[in-house]
Amino acid sequence: MATLLDGKATKDAVFAELEPRVSALAEQDVVPGLATVLVGDDPASQNYVRSKHRDCAAVGVRSISRELPADVSQAQLEAVIDELNADPACSGYIVQLPLPEHIDTGAVLARIDPAKDADGLAPSSLGRLVLGEPAPLPCTPRGIIELLRRYDIPLAGAHVAVVGRGITVGRALGLLLTRKSENATVTLCHTGTRDVAAETRRADIVVAAAGVPHLVTPDHVKSGAVVLDVGVSRVDGVLTGDVAPGVAEVAAYLSPNPGGVGPMTRAMLLTNVVEAAERARGQVLASRGA
Numbered sequence: 001m002a003t004l005l006d007g008k009a010t011k012d013a014v015f016a017e018l019e020p021r022v023s024a025l026a027e028q029d030v031v032p033g034l035a036t037v038l039v040g041d042d043p044a045s046q047n048y049v050r051s052k053h054r055d056c057a058a059v060g061v062r063s064i065s066r067e068l069p070a071d072v073s074q075a076q077l078e079a080v081i082d083e084l085n086a087d088p089a090c091s092g093y094i095v096q097l098p099l100p101e102h103i104d105t106g107a108v109l110a111r112i113d114p115a116k117d118a119d120g121l122a123p124s125s126l127g128r129l130v131l132g133e134p135a136p137l138p139c140t141p142r143g144i145i146e147l148l149r150r151y152d153i154p155l156a157g158a159h160v161a162v163v164g165r166g167i168t169v170g171r172a173l174g175l176l177l178t179r180k181s182e183n184a185t186v187t188l189c190h191t192g193t194r195d196v197a198a199e200t201r202r203a204d205i206v207v208a209a210a211g212v213p214h215l216v217t218p219d220h221v222k223s224g225a226v227v228l229d230v231g232v233s234r235v236d237g238v239l240t241g242d243v244a245p246g247v248a249e250v251a252a253y254l255s256p257n258p259g260g261v262g263p264m265t266r267a268m269l270l271t272n273v274v275e276a277a278e279r280a281r282g283q284v285l286a287s288r289g290a
Ligand SMILES: Nc1nc2c(c(=O)[nH]1)N[C@@H](CN(C=O)c1ccc(C(=O)N[C@@H](CCC(=O)O)C(=O)O)cc1)CN2
Pocket: 047, 048, 094, 095, 096, 097, 098, 119, 139, 140, 168, 239, 257, 258, 259, 260, 261, 262, 263, 264, 265, 266
């Protein structure tokens, strides 16, 4: 049976490491602040936002909540973005996705001050990632890499098959993994891929992020591979991942869903916020010549 990659325990370890950094900022009268923008009343999104606020309390980060009705206009939503961009108590913020259909999501993300982009999903942050320039990193891909690193699973030279080309996971993960610091070789599979199983069977690491319940079955995975289940679907109200149960008998390591990459996404969000506060503090000191 595969060894489970425990995202919850790893998130707790990341939080324990953040606490002294938050204390060091507090000694300089800086309290990092994370704001969340939630539009509408989707229960899953409400749940994710609630857990982000709980995480803030656990680590000593101030949290700010903006909740807007599902029929909010583009202009009203953008006014909230402008407020957060100007709010000195907010070190970083996220706009919970997905947004309602009538909202131009790209325009909203493009309006986020890049210095406050806690999600790393603003176009300027993704552009900087493509160019190899420092930028906040998208939380789920960063969480995947951090989870592998903490279990000593090597990426350099590894063949990683990513299934799913969404911006929040698959496409951004491909960019992170092919940086020189990771040096992995990536195959990005999507709905146009002729034979997904043939691609994943060649891989040392399979990341299933398509949002198709139990898409990855044991015959998609070579013996001894590492498999991360990232996709989220609800089947009869039950959270169901992209990885079928029998995969645990073939893989050497499995990041389960729930309990794997989801908690790591939360851990990396708090890390991004603390880093944003540290950067902002560094800039204030530099401007004073300190
Ligand atoms: N602005 C963003 N929107 C969304 C993101 C994102 O990174 N930024 N990702 C997802 C939702 N998400 C965070 O926002 C998220 C999803 C899941 C989890 C998590 O910890 N899941 C638990 C299970 C929870 C359950 O039972 O429902 C787990 O995997 O163990 C955290 C964050 C889409 N939107």
